Amino acid sequence: MQKRIAAWLTLFVLFAVCPRVLAQGKSQSSGTKVQVASKDQEKNIKEYIELLRTGIRQDKAEIMGAMMQLSADDATKFWPIYNEYDAALTKLNNMRVANLQEYARSFDQLSDPKADELIQNAIHYQQQRLELLAKYYGNVKQALGAMEAARFVQIENQLLMIIDLRIASSLPVVPKGTETSARR
Helix, strand or coil, rough: CHHHHHHHHHHHHHHHHHHHHHHCCCCCCCCEEEECHHHHHHHHHHHHHHHHHHHHHHHHHHHHHHHHHHHHHHHHHHHHHHHHHHHHHHHHHHHHHHHHHHHHHHHHHHCHHHHHHHHHHHHHHHHHHHHHHHHHHHHHHHCCCHHHHHHHHHHHHHHHHHHHHHHHCCCCCCCHHHHHHCCC
């Protein structure tokens, strides 16, 4: 179990580094020229992210299964609900990936309006993800009871926090802007 979790976390590190690589790859070390990723590079990065996401979803489901410790009867009720939840979460995560990619693309030219847009998108994503988890808590609760539903939410929330931490810790912090200084 520990080895599987360690492997899973390694995948998250790789997934989380993609936005930083995109952001840092835009500026050269001299700082005088901006290097734009080619269409082929962007396509390769998108394919790489999709492969990582597929592997992460599979590993996450395996961890969920091991931690839920469901009977055969409960498993036949739980997994269709979980798979539906995971599909909805994947669609929602597409919004997050697009926002991270936009952050990477605009990092070198970030303005107050763009920073506000990106943070508003991130907050909206978090709100929608919480609403999705609450909805599926109700679905699991109806099928298996509150104890199993609580276990599902607790495990899922822990896994999501690990993902969030890995992504957040790999992102460069928004640079101090001149627009903010001018308003003071």
